[in-house]
Amino acid sequence: MIRLDEGSPREQLTRYLLDHHGIRTETDLSLGQRGLMWRMDRRARTIFLSRILPAESSTFWMAQALGQIEHQAVFARTIRRSRLRESEARGLARVYLTNYFAGALLLPYERFRITAHEVRHDLERLQRHFGVSFEQACHRLSTMQRPGSEGIPFYFLKTDIAGNILKSFSANRFTQSRFGGPCPLWNIFRAFSTPQQVQVQLSQTTDGALYLNIARTVGRSSISYLDRPRLTAVVLGCSIADAEHLVYSAGLDLNDPRMIIPIGPGCRACTRENCHHRALPMVGHRVDVNNEGRGIAPYRTAL
Known part of the structure; x- marks a missing residue:
């Protein structure tokens, strides 16, 4: 089993796949044109990666491919033990398991948890330290709830510019809208007006819970005037009780009610x-x- 050291995870994965499995990695411009991020050609023993991908995304897909190569039996056994019966559901479960494996490989639990605490959950510093994307760092922080070694309980959500929820996880009280789109007062939508810049917000939901929210746009940049990249943003949030452990609370008066933005669960369910x-x-x-x-x-x- 590979253990990634500090340095370039992409270079380490490339070398490991070649040395241990005889599998080469190559970039292929045509993949992006066909709507594919990567594909594996087992006969040619080659993983083809889309050339339009950011380096962090390419590394993630390589880690995902490695999971399928080395742990296919484990994933299959886990799915068999589940209550999933439909083939589509079982197929999606395999995708999510390989995604989780890739995240855990690139961001090892204890090392990532300790480093996150040391840098006060500074997402930009975590990006550089582990060679991952902003979204990958946020996503991993939302999964750090191993019994006896818990991190801060975060919620994590990804949306497109139209308000469609693409990903959603929560380790705290926060729940997403069940009716209609999310609240427009949420800073995840403000992030679209300031691309690649972090937006910080103190908010209160209709149940009275207070949160510190960090939002930013994510995704690849345009590669052509005719290109239409997907416009997406993510938000990571924690209880205001944990805000002191985040660098993003610096300079905020957490006790000033004027700083708190009232957000709701979407207009259809909002009582404001x-x-x-x-x-x-x-x-x-x-x-x-x-x-x-x-x-x-x-x-x-x-x-």
């Missing part, structure tokens, strides 16, 4: 009245329309 950003009435409640005057919205929700 007179919200300037409400787009839809709350589901299950009567709408009160006043024809002789109006507030911010053309109706009031009778709670």
Whole structure:
């Protein structure tokens, strides 16, 4: 089993795949044009990687391929023990297992947890230290709940610019919207107006919980005027009780209520009245329309 040392994880994986499995890695421009990130040709003993991928993404796909090569039996046994019966569900389970393996290989649990604590969860420093992307560092932090060796309970969410939820994990009380899109006051949407810059926010959800949220756009840049890369952003959040352990709390007055942004679970489920950003009435409640005057919205929700 490979153990990645400090240095370039891509170079180490390239060498390991060749030395231990006789598998070469090559880049292929046509993969991106066909909508593929990578593919494995077992007959040619070659892993082809899309040339348009950032280095961190290429490394992740190499780690995923290694997981399929060395631990296919483990993944199959885990899936057999599950309650999944549909072939589509079992296929997706295999994808998620290989994804988790890749993240664990690139970001070893204890070393990553300790380093994250030492740098006060500075995501940019973790990126450089482990040679991973901003998103990969955020995602891994949201999974650090091994009994007896827990990290800070984070939630993690990824969305596109239209508000479609692409990934969502939570190790704390935070839950995503079940009806409609997420709250527009959330800083994950502010991140789209300042690409590649970290947005920090103190927020309060409708259940009274307070969070420190860190958001930033992620994904590859355009490779051509005619290219249309997917516009996505991620947010990582923790309870305000843990904010002192994050470098992003520096300079924030955590006790000033004026700094706290009230966010909701999406308009359909949000109980906040007179919200300037409400787009839809709350589901299950009567709408009160006043024809002789109006507030911010053309109706009031009778709670």
